[in-house]
Amino acid sequence: MKIISCNVNGIRSAYKKGLLEFIDREKPDIFCLQEVKADEASLPEELLNVAGYNLCLNSANKKGYSGTAIYSKDSPTLINIKLGIDRFDHEGRIIELVCEDTMIINVYIPHGGRQKENLDYKLDVYDKLIDKLITLKNKKVIVIGDFNIAHEEIDLARPNQNKNNIMFTVEERKQIDRIIDLGFVDSFRELDKTVGNYTWWPYAFNAKERNMGWRIDYIFASKEISNYISSVGIYPECNFSDHCPISLEI
Numbered sequence: 243m244k245i246i247s248c249n250v251n252g253i254r255s256a257y258k259k260g261l262l263e264f265i266d267r268e269k270p271d272i273f274c275l276q277e278v279k280a281d282e283a284s285l286p287e288e289l290l291n292v293a294g295y296n297l298c299l300n301s302a303n304k305k306g307y308s309g310t311a312i313y314s315k316d317s318p319t320l321i322n323i324k325l326g327i328d329r330f331d332h333e334g335r336i337i338e339l340v341c342e343d344t345m346i347i348n349v350y351i352p353h354g355g356r357q358k359e360n361l362d363y364k365l366d367v368y369d370k371l372i373d374k375l376i377t378l379k380n381k382k383v384i385v386i387g388d389f390n391i392a393h394e395e396i397d398l399a400r401p402n403q404n405k406n407n408i409m410f411t412v413e414e415r416k417q418i419d420r421i422i423d424l425g426f427v428d429s430f431r432e433l434d435k436t437v438g439n440y441t442w443w444p445y446a447f448n449a450k451e452r453n454m455g456w457r458i459d460y461i462f463a464s465k466e467i468s469n470y471i472s473s474v475g476i477y478p479e480c481n482f483s484d485h486c487p488i489s490l491e492i
Contacts, residue, residue, distance in 0.1 A: 246270040249388040249485035253278040259482035276350035276388045278309040302334040309334040349387040368417040383464040393418040397457040427468040461490045
């Protein structure tokens with residue numbers, strides 16, 4: 243099974259920049275998307291009916307904002323599109339489904355705000371998500387998406403300059419610790435501990451060309467799956483978003 247994830251920063255924009263060509267080349271069994279910024283009525287036919295894939299879409303109530311989607315080759319069983327926090331659920335930030343015998347949780351965690359004005363909201367979301375994961379830790383589960391946190395210093399280009407900044411505060415980084423402490427494996431770091439591997443670059447200051455990035459997108463695998471991880475990947479050459487795709491094969 244090959245699983246890919248990407249925050250597309252607008253699926254219609256990514257479509258114009260080569261999203262479908264990427265899917266055709268990589269042929270994932272499951273492709274999770276975050277920040278789709280679209281509902282069914284606004285999607286072109288080519289995105290609604292990608293050959294060989296089923297589409298599950300969870301749109302935000304607010305048009306052109308947030309939202310998640312999953313393309314899957316197999317017909318999945320949809321489990322849930324709610325976490326239990328009204329604001330989060332109205333923003334379409336989660337899809338849970340089962341493909342074969344594996345639960346996929348595609349999640350788009352809130353940023354938190356440059357001035358940390360939404361940090362409490364973000365931490366509340368993590369509390370709810372982790373409560374859910376406690377009940378699932380002994381099952382075949384993959385938790386995937388944009389977590390909006392760089393976990394360790396190796397996960398961003400300038401850790402010293404960002405120690406008190408959103409996405410790298412102590413309280414945020416502890417949330418990733420909590421997920422790992424439950425037995426979920428950060429699949430990329432399980433196989434690749436090298437520096438310079440990032441998944442998001444600010445559009446300003448030629449950040450991507452200078453590789454001044456952050457690794458804030460993750461694929462966590464439960465113990466039941468982690469022993470079967472065969473490869474992981476990051477695709478920095480893809481330019482249909484300010485994020486790049488990440489992958490896991492099991």
